[in-house]
Amino acid sequence: MTFLRRARAFLEVYYAYMLVYRSELLLWALAMSLPFISMGAWIKAADTGAFPLAPVEFGRYFLVVYLVRQLTVVWVVWEFEYDIVQGRLSPRLLQPADPVWHYVGGHVAERAARLPFTVVIVAFFFMLYPEAWFVPSWTETVACLALSLLAWVLRFVLQYAFAMAAFWTEKASSIEGLWQIGFLFLSGVVAPLAVFPEAVREVVLYTPFPYLIDVPVRALLGAPITLRDVLIPGAWLLVALVAQRLAWRAGLARYSSMGA
Amino acid sequence: MIVEADGLCKTFRVADKAPGFAATVRHLVRRRTKDVHAVRDVSFALEAGEVVGFLGENGAGKTTTLKMLTGLVKPSAGRATVVGHTPFARRRDFLSAITLVMGNKQQLVWDLPAGDSFRIHAAVYRLDDRDVQRRVTELSEMLDITDKLTTPVRKLSLGERMKLELVASLLHQPKVLFLDEPTLGLDVNAQQTIRAFIRDYNAQHGATVLLTSHYMADITALTERVVVLHQGGLVYDGSLSSLVSSFVTTRQVVIKLRTPVDGADLAGLGAVDFHGPAELKLRVERDALQPTLAQILERLPVVDLTVTAPPVEDTIGHILKTGQSSKRVDA
Numbered sequence: 233m234t235f236l237r238r239a240r241a242f243l244e245v246y247y248a249y250m251l252v253y254r255s256e257l258l259l260w261a262l263a264m265s266l267p268f269i270s271m272g273a274w275i276k277a278a279d280t281g282a283f284p285l286a287p288v289e290f291g292r293y294f295l296v297v298y299l300v301r302q303l304t305v306v307w308v309v310w311e312f313e314y315d316i317v318q319g320r321l322s323p324r325l326l327q328p329a330d331p332v333w334h335y336v337g338g339h340v341a342e343r344a345a346r347l348p349f350t351v352v353i354v355a356f357f358f359m360l361y362p363e364a365w366f367v368p369s370w371t372e373t374v375a376c377l378a379l380s381l382l383a384w385v386l387r388f389v390l391q392y393a394f395a396m397a398a399f400w401t402e403k404a405s406s407i408e409g410l411w412q413i414g415f416l417f418l419s420g421v422v423a424p425l426a427v428f429p430e431a432v433r434e435v436v437l438y439t440p441f442p443y444l445i446d447v448p449v450r451a452l453l454g455a456p457i458t459l460r461d462v463l464i465p466g467a468w469l470l471v472a473l474v475a476q477r478l479a480w481r482a483g484l485a486r487y488s489s490m491g492a
Numbered sequence: 493m494i495v496e497a498d499g500l501c502k503t504f505r506v507a508d509k510a511p512g513f514a515a516t517v518r519h520l521v522r523r524r525t526k527d528v529h530a531v532r533d534v535s536f537a538l539e540a541g542e543v544v545g546f547l548g549e550n551g552a553g554k555t556t557t558l559k560m561l562t563g564l565v566k567p568s569a570g571r572a573t574v575v576g577h578t579p580f581a582r583r584r585d586f587l588s589a590i591t592l593v594m595g596n597k598q599q600l601v602w603d604l605p606a607g608d609s610f611r612i613h614a615a616v617y618r619l620d621d622r623d624v625q626r627r628v629t630e631l632s633e634m635l636d637i638t639d640k641l642t643t644p645v646r647k648l649s650l651g652e653r654m655k656l657e658l659v660a661s662l663l664h665q666p667k668v669l670f671l672d673e674p675t676l677g678l679d680v681n682a683q684q685t686i687r688a689f690i691r692d693y694n695a696q697h698g699a700t701v702l703l704t705s706h707y708m709a710d711i712t713a714l715t716e717r718v719v720v721l722h723q724g725g726l727v728y729d730g731s732l733s734s735l736v737s738s739f740v741t742t743r744q745v746v747i748k749l750r751t752p753v754d755g756a757d758l759a760g761l762g763a764v765d766f767h768g769p770a771e772l773k774l775r776v777e778r779d780a781l782q783p784t785l786a787q788i789l790e791r792l793p794v795v796d797l798t799v800t801a802p803p804v805e806d807t808i809g810h811i812l813k814t815g816q817s818s819k820r821v822d823a
Contacts, residue, residue, distance in 0.1 A: 234618055237615055238615040238616065240615075241612055242615070245609070245612050248604055248608055249603055249604055249608075252603045252644075319597055320597070323594075323597060323598075324599075325564060325582070326562060326563075326564070326587060326591070328584040328587040328616060328617065329616040485566065488566040
């Protein structure tokens with residue numbers, strides 16, 4: 233009961249906070265249009281070459297990539313870094329609740345506030361490219377949403393673990409910059425895993441990247457989901473969680489010695 | 493004792509780099525650090541319900557001590573106990589029993605009305621909604637801020653924001669208030685409102701208050717006891733009046749003259765602070781005051797005469813600067 237009441241309070245307040253920035257939300261929703269750029273390139277390539285996906289399948293794939301990215305976007309490393317540098321973490325440490333409540337509350341509320349803009353952009357996409365229209369089954373929809381939730385949790389915990397570096401350096405977000413290289417090329421944002429060479433794909437599937445984008449996307453497009461699609465991100469989640477908790481404990485001692 | 497500091501020490505290790513390119517390269521290759529002893533062997537205790545002023549110059553160690561007492565900073569040595577808890581363990585019971593208000597930091601959500609932040613506070617501290625509503629009404633009335641509860645925080649003046657910060661900090665009715673410069677940057681009216689509020693809150697709830705402020709008016713209006721730090725060490729713990737009276741050894745004598753007097757006429761009457769045709773200001777040792785006054789009345793054409801102590805602000809300011817107090821009084 234306490235948990236639900238607390239969750240409700242955080243979500244309602246941060247939803248109100250996000251609505252203050254509604255115009256920025258539209259810009260952020262538009263700014264994440266890299267999948268549409270990739271889509272254009274791959275549809276053109278599929279018209280002329282031999283690829284495992286047809287042009288219209290590339291269109292659907294990158295549309296769903298856009299959707300999954302809208303659902304799983306995370307920025308906690310920048311926010312945490314700012315809170316450390318500005319000393320905003322101290323008041324939160326004085327409250328009897330883990331500061332992560334504020335970050336999770338902000339992320340979840342932002343998702344709800346962003347949803348209308350995402351729907352408009354998707355509707356606009358189908359107006360421009362009606363051949364790509366498709367209606368997923370409810371099982372595909374549930375699988376995609378569940379895997380997107382797992383992807384978001386994994387992404388959040390990983391980035392929150394990176395954020396702990398802010399206790400030692402003022403530029404913890406540079407770690408995220410390095411991570412983005414792997415994310416960009418191995419997650420499926422730039423190219424579907426289906427077009428990777430078999431050997432490369434097998435290796436990449438042991439990293440966390442494909443489970444952040446490619447796997448949830450394929451779930452909505454009807455691809456079968458295997459146990460591995462849950463176990464490998466689950467294992468990475470466990471590793472990230474342990475790393476985050478250890479770094480948090482060491483970081484607090486460090487923060488204390490910096491003067492909090 | 494509700495707050496106990498026993499031999500608290502805090503040492504920070506900081507980079508030690510000289511200016512210039514060569515020094516920068518040397519520092520890159522071989523990083524040098526030095527230890528800064530922010531707090532040194534500080535011991536004091538507060539009883540429940542006490543309001544105590546915590547004084548010291550910038551960098552004296554006040555805020556670091558407050559952070560050790562609230563669990564934000566772990567002591568390098570020594571022991572702190574607050575409401576029966578070790579602060580750095582940050583147990584729920586401890587965090588629910590204290591608050592720290594920092595005049596230069598804010599906890600309210602900047603873009604929303606304070607009422608939204610109060611909702612988060614209520615959920616975090618597990619407060620009943622009706623209790624919260626009642627307390628918000630009570631506290632905002634005391635601070636005369638009821639009409640600002642629905643205005644976004646960023647649209648409020650500094651004073652209004654600080655009043656709402658106080659409301660947020662006191663919603664869970666803490667037993668111990670650590671107030672770090674709560675009137676920083678506020679105008680005189682806002683300072684007076686906050687002073688009156690702290691006094692009333694202490695009277696109504698019996699809360700213990702440890703207050704730092706660079707405005708001596710805050711200290712003189714609210715506290716009878718002060719703890720003074722100088723360069724990280726405790727130099728005084730006792731009553732404010734004892735501190736002032738034990739330190740101030742002179743009195744100022746202001747004399748209105750019927751006719752101008754010559755400088756030679758003032759020989760042996762103490763130090764001359766001001767010599768005008770119709771007024772004189774002399775500084776006289778307290779022990780020599782009585783015979784000197786007799787001589788002044790005998791030798792000078794006096795119309796009126798007043799004897800005053802130097803302003804408390806000047807005295808305390810001098811003590812904080814020099815770390816010198818004539819005696820250390822244990823409370």
